[in-house]
Amino acid sequence: MFSSREEVLRLTNELVEIESVVNTIGEIDIANSLYKIIESYPYFQNNPSYLIKTKTENDEIERYNVLALVKGTKEKSNKTVILMGHIDTVGIEDYGKLKDKACCPYELMKALSIESLPNLVKEHLDSGQWHFGRGVLDMKSGVASHLFLLKYYSEYPEELSGNLVLLAECDEEDSSHGVLSALGDLKRWRDEQQLAYIALINSDFVAPRFEGDKNRYIYKGTVGKLLPSFFITGSETHAGSCFEGLDPNYIAAELTRQISYNPDLCDESLGETTVPPVSLKQTDFKPTYTIQTALSAYVYFNFFIHSWSPKDVLIKLKDQAELAFNHALSNLEKRHRKYCEVSGQRYSELPWKTRVIIYEDMQKLLVEKHGEAFLKHMEIFKSKLLLDKSLDTRMFAARVVEEEWNWMIDKSPAIILFYSSLYSPRIEMTGKNEREQNLLEALNHAVETVQAHYPHPIVTRNYFPYVCDMSCVALSDDAEGIRAVSENNPGWSTKHYVNYEAIREINVPVINIGPYGYDAHNRYERMEIQYSTEMVPNLTNEIICRLLGMNLRQTIEDAADETVAKG
Template sequence: MLSCRQEVLHLTDELVRIESVVNTKGEVTIANRLYQLIRSFSYFQENPSYLIQSRTDNDEIERYNILAFVKGTKEKSNKTVILMGHTDTVGVDDYGHLKDKACFPDQLMEALSDEELPELVKSHLDSSDWHFGRGVLDMKSGVASHLYLLKYYSDHPEELAGNLVLLAECDEEDSSHGVLSALKNLKQWKAEHQFDYVALINSDFVAPRFEGDTNRYIYKGTVGKLLPSFFITGAETHAGSCFEGLDPNYIAAELTSQISYNPELCDQSLGETPMPPVSLKQTDLKPAYTIQTALSAYVYFNFFIQSWSPKDVLAKLKKQAEIAFDRALTQLRERHQTYCKLSGQPYKELPWQSRVLVYEEMQKQLIQQHGEPFIEHMKTFKEQLLLDRTLDMRMFAAKVVEEEWNWMNDKSPAIILFYSSLYSPRIELTGKNEYEQNLLLALEEAVQSVQPYYPHPIVTKNYFPYVCDMSCVALSDNKEGIKAASVNNPGWGTKHYVDYQAIQELNVPAINIGPYGHDAHNRYERMELKYSTEMVPNITNEVICRLLGMGKREAGTSLPERTIAKS
């Protein structure tokens, strides 16, 4: 076993002390520090071109990836393993009055000891087995583990057959600009150095899947993530004559009730079930208060997939929207009838009919109706909308749909279904080719090798259950599925674009061996030290050894402890 606990913990704390909240200058600060640290290694002083600091592409924010590689000399081989981890974190406001200590684990733990804490949190804090702080779990300890291995093999390239690449990417917590921009660097190195990328090992955090779960999970792929969105139009009316119009918020509420938490929309695959969709935003688009009902509303949902394509999801959600619209109108008619009886007013049948369009369908109608004037208008509209830096891609998409709706000849109430954000592709690792077979075997043997030295079960599963940047290194979707994600995104090609062809060209099988803990994105974020600083580097190293043909290191043998310069 690698004797690495203290060094990985030291590196973790050094990274954590840099507040690198996504979309802030902290992302630049941590990239600079990581670059300086790796540059201090003797190997990179001798091979400076093997380390780069690369700015992200098509990004409104300045930030950088750090990439480095070591070429092994044990035997000539093009086989290359990529170690990937993100250096950004979520914010620290959830720490409240302790937020100035959030990135200083020792200070934070001392301060927390004076607070009233949940029982489990207190037991972890009182032990010497857990480490608290923003980023210790998600995922700076994972980056530290990778950095430790890079340093070891940079000191001992004679023990490395093949090559080892480190990718420390930014912007994982928002829009994946980091990994998507790094694809060009990986492609360039593949051409220049003839790297054969046989596997990618990510090190994002893992956590219990349910209360009392003692397993430590390793994932052989990842869920895909979509953001299906609904623009809902109604018929405006005065609140004093509410049955004369159709409130889009009423339709939106029924739509959310139909879709959120619905187990029918869980994409079961390979014996595993992802979380059902849930609403992440529901709002009307009235700019200010009036006594009139809204003209339109906007709802979007998180949606995990494992085997379905973006095209499949559109078809399923169109049916769900039709069900919701029909149910809302049925209930509205019943309530109208009841009100008329109560008030003594004459009953008149309401005119509304359910109407659901997928964005691509609406686009075709608009082009048929208006042709080039519509196309040119929307091009100019999007260019002007891009000048508003306050709009994220989700609200940008909503504004585009709202403007396009104004061109519709038939403006009767409707639901428009589209995507308004990045599609993070699903990845399945099933052994469908030699690379996947080798990685699955290497992982199985690595876990067997390390398990005797850890008291809790280390269990492999098929899909990482959260959004992560593994989605941007391989594709399991066909072209038709990917096309559905782009042509149904109103911001595609302007506010939003992903080069899925570049992902397809890399297409490296990926697994996640990450630190274990609780409460990521929470003020009690913490990692278990033994698993995170000992087991993670060891399992990762065992996989590397097997993939690169360096022999099956016997369990219990040690690599010499190496100290990384502290500064």
């Protein structure tokens, strides 16, 4: 086993102390600092073109990725393993009065020690075996592990058959501008340096799956994430005559009841099941108070997938939306009838009908009816809408649908179903080709080798359960699945665009070996030091050696001793 604990912990602290909250200037600061760290290594002073800092593309915010390449000299080989990790973090507001210490682990732990803490948090803090602070878990200790290995092989390239690429990317916590921009750099290096990417090892955090879970997980592939969105139109009326109209908020509420937490919308594959969808936003578009009901409402949901395609999800959710609309109208009819009975008013059947339209179908109707006039109008509308920097991709898409709805001839109440944000593709690692088979065999070997040195079970699973940038380096979807994303996102090619073919061109098998801990995105974020600083780099290195055909007889600790002796 390699002696990596002290160095990985030191690098972790060095990175954590640079506040790098996503969408802030801190993303520039950490890229600059990481670049300087790597630049100080003699290998990169001798090979300056193997270290680059590149600005993200089509991004409203200035920020950078850092990429580094080490070419082994043990034997000539174009086989290359990519080590990937993100250098941004979520915000620090959740630390409250300890906000100024959030990125200073030792000061933070000292301050926490005099607070009243949950029992498990206190147990971990008192043990001295856990490290606290923003980014220690998600995921600067993972980047530190990769950096440790990069540094070692830059000092001993004669032990490396093949090549290593480090990709430290920004903007993982928001829109993945970092990794999507880095695809071009990876492609350029692949072509210029004649590299063959055979595997990518990500190092995002892992956590217990349930209370009392002792396993430390390694993930093969990753969950996919979609943001299905629903623009709901009603029929406006005075609140004093409520049954004369149809409140879109009423339909939205029933839609949320139907979809949120619905286990029928869990995607089971390879013996693993996604969590069900849940609403992330529900609102109407009334700008101010009036006594009238709203004209329209908007709801969108987080939706994880393992095996379903984006097209499959649209079909399933159209069915769910029709069920919700039917139930809402049925219940409304019952309430209307009862109201008429208790108030003595004459009953007449309400006119509303269930109507659910998938966005691309609405587009076809509008183009057929209005032709070039509609297309030209929407082009101008979108260009003006882009000037409103307060609109994120989700609200931009909703405003586009709202404007397009004005062109509909039949304006009876409806639900319009579309996607309004980034699709993070699902990735299945099943051994379907030689590269996947080799990576899975190397992973099994690494777990078997390292497990003997660690007391808790190291367990492999098929899908990383959180959204991560592994989704942006490989595709399991076919062209039809991707078409369903582009044709059903109202902001596509204006506010939002992803070159999925660039992902398909890299298309490298992926696994995640990351630091272990609790409470990522929480003020008690912490990592277990032993697993995160010792097991993670050792597991990663075993896979590198296996994939590149290396029989590493000498440990990093031995090599370090030799360096001291030579000095």
